[in-house]
Amino acid sequence: MGKNAHIHLAEMAKVHGQLMSFRIGQLIFVVGSSPAAASEILKSHDNALSGREVTRSLQGKESSFHNMSLVFTSESGDDWRKIRNIYISNIFSSKAMVSRAHIRETKVLEMVNYIRSKGGENISIKDVMVVTATNIMSNTTLSMDVMDFEGNGIGAGIKDTVRRLALLRTQPQLADFCPIFGRWDPQGWKKKVMQIIEHELGDIWKDILERKRNGSHISSGQKDFTDILIERGFTHQQINALMEELFSAGTDSIVSTTEWFVAELLRNQEVMQKARDEVLRTIDRNVVKESDLVHLPFLEACFKETLRLHPPAPLLLPHRAIETCEVMGYTIPKDSQILVNVWAISRDPKIWEDPLSFKPKRFMGSELNSKVKDFEYLPFGAGRRMCPGEPLASKTILLAVASLILNFDWLLLNNMNPEDINMDEVLDLPMQKKEPLHVNLKPRQ
Numbered sequence: 067m068g069k070n071a072h073i074h075l076a077e078m079a080k081v082h083g084q085l086m087s088f089r090i091g092q093l094i095f096v097v098g099s100s101p102a103a104a105s106e107i108l109k110s111h112d113n114a115l116s117g118r119e120v121t122r123s124l125q126g127k128e129s130s131f132h133n134m135s136l137v138f139t140s141e142s143g144d145d146w147r148k149i150r151n152i153y154i155s156n157i158f159s160s161k162a163m164v165s166r167a168h169i170r171e172t173k174v175l176e177m178v179n180y181i182r183s184k185g186g187e188n189i190s191i192k193d194v195m196v197v198t199a200t201n202i203m204s205n206t207t208l209s210m211d212v213m214d215f216e217g218n219g220i221g222a223g224i225k226d227t228v229r230r231l232a233l234l235r236t237q238p239q240l241a242d243f244c245p246i247f248g249r250w251d252p253q254g255w256k257k258k259v260m261q262i263i264e265h266e267l268g269d270i271w272k273d274i275l276e277r278k279r280n281g282s283h284i285s286s287g288q289k290d291f292t293d294i295l296i297e298r299g300f301t302h303q304q305i306n307a308l309m310e311e312l313f314s315a316g317t318d319s320i321v322s323t324t325e326w327f328v329a330e331l332l333r334n335q336e337v338m339q340k341a342r343d344e345v346l347r348t349i350d351r352n353v354v355k356e357s358d359l360v361h362l363p364f365l366e367a368c369f370k371e372t373l374r375l376h377p378p379a380p381l382l383l384p385h386r387a388i389e390t391c392e393v394m395g396y397t398i399p400k401d402s403q404i405l406v407n408v409w410a411i412s413r414d415p416k417i418w419e420d421p422l423s424f425k426p427k428r429f430m431g432s433e434l435n436s437k438v439k440d441f442e443y444l445p446f447g448a449g450r451r452m453c454p455g456e457p458l459a460s461k462t463i464l465l466a467v468a469s470l471i472l473n474f475d476w477l478l479l480n481n482m483n484p485e486d487i488n489m490d491e492v493l494d495l496p497m498q499k500k501e502p503l504h505v506n507l508k509p510r511q
């Protein structure tokens with residue numbers, strides 16, 4: 067089904083129904099494509115269906131990072147809960163978020179200053195957001211920048227490395243289709259994955275972690291995330307696994323959503339004007355603070371509408387049936403992989419009026435709460451495996467877009483007609499714009 071799996075599955079659901087299954091080799095896939103099916107999977111059977119598929123090549127006692135990141139934890143049991151609690155209490159809780167607001171504000175301001183220094187050149191939204199999101203994550207975890215806007219820094223290659231790893235992870239594993247190959251790693255896959263995590267990524271922070279361990283590196287002010295992990299006795303390998311997860315889950319989704327957000331505002335000039343009026347009316351300095359965001363309800367509605375049309379994980383991340391269970395009258399065998407087609411639900415005309423149009427107004431008022439409650443709006447998933455990074459993603463993206471509105475006039479290249487912006491998508495972990503968006507950002511006087 068390739069790069070448009072979500073679209074093909076949505077078409078198949080029209081013929082085969084809201085809950086359908088198919089088989090590839092020994093693997094059974096089950097796809098829910100309606101709010102009712104999503105509610106059954108993510109709420110009524112959340113316990114039984116909240117596993118993740120961990121390739122056999124990574125299982126086994128000797129594997130240091132099986133069970134050492136949320137995405138690689140095959141059951142939502144004690145190991146998973148422990149990591150999730152560490153993430154939430156130290157990064158994503160309201161208290162942790164407020165205590166690190168200055169990091170996000172500073173990194174977004176650096177982006178604005180960089181764009182200003184370019185004096186009206188064409189800017190790739192993706193390129194500037196990669197640096198901003200990566201440095202937000204590196205300052206949260208290591209109290210330092212790892213790259214700059216000119217492409218330098220010890221982590222300059224981090225995006226490509228994370229991407230190579232993501233592609234490797236989606237490669238079919240012989241061991242999964244033919245269990246006889248078990249843990250032999252006949253394709254050398256595990257070796258490649260470990261090499262990337264332990265060395266290509268791990269080497270970026272190895273020296274700092276060593277200095278932190280022997281007390282010769284003290285983070286200025288607040289403890290960062292790796293200080294906390296070291297204090298709690300996490301090994302180097304365990305920290306590598308968690309850091310890899312945070313950088314891969316936490317940067318690309320922010321980058322691609324910001325790019326879609328800017329593209330939708332450019333294409334919908336009336337909406338843009340309203341968002342702009344709100345930002346300029348509310349903020350009377352040229353710096354946006356996170357405390358300003360609650361006063362920008364229309365911009366927030368635009369963000370929600372962006373995620374409705376362009377969810378970075380249109381099929382969520384595959385869940386695994388931990389045990390055999392019955393869903394909507396069908397038996398779901400143990401170890402089936404479960405997908406929820408959030409993309410199809412978000413564009414269903416039975417649920418959304420004029421579903422293909424960008425209409426943020428639909429998210430003003432109380433409608434959103436009932437849409438979430440009824441499993442009609444699920445860009446971050448729901449239930450146990452729901453995205454823990456939502457607060458960080460929302461704050462970062464809103465801060466970035468509000469700052470771009472406040473500081474620049476946005477012009478399309480070569481007087482292009484806004485309707486001609488190419489909005490084609492490609493499901494490429496995350497789902498992203500096929501054609502990168504370049505905008506002429508002219509500093510406002």
Ligand code: HEM
Nearest residue numbers: 136315316319323379382383445446447451452453455459
């Ligand atoms: C717009 C931004 C984002 C969106 C739309 C998004 C969406 C999602 C979705 C749909 C899932 C899978 C839910 C499921 O399988 O049921 C997920 C999982 C996850 N996300 Fe996000 N995410 C975003 C940003 C982030 C950020 C910034 C971080 C961390 C820094 C993060 C960390 C994670 C982790 C660790 C998981 C795995 C959770 C688990 O298996 O228990 N995400 N995300």
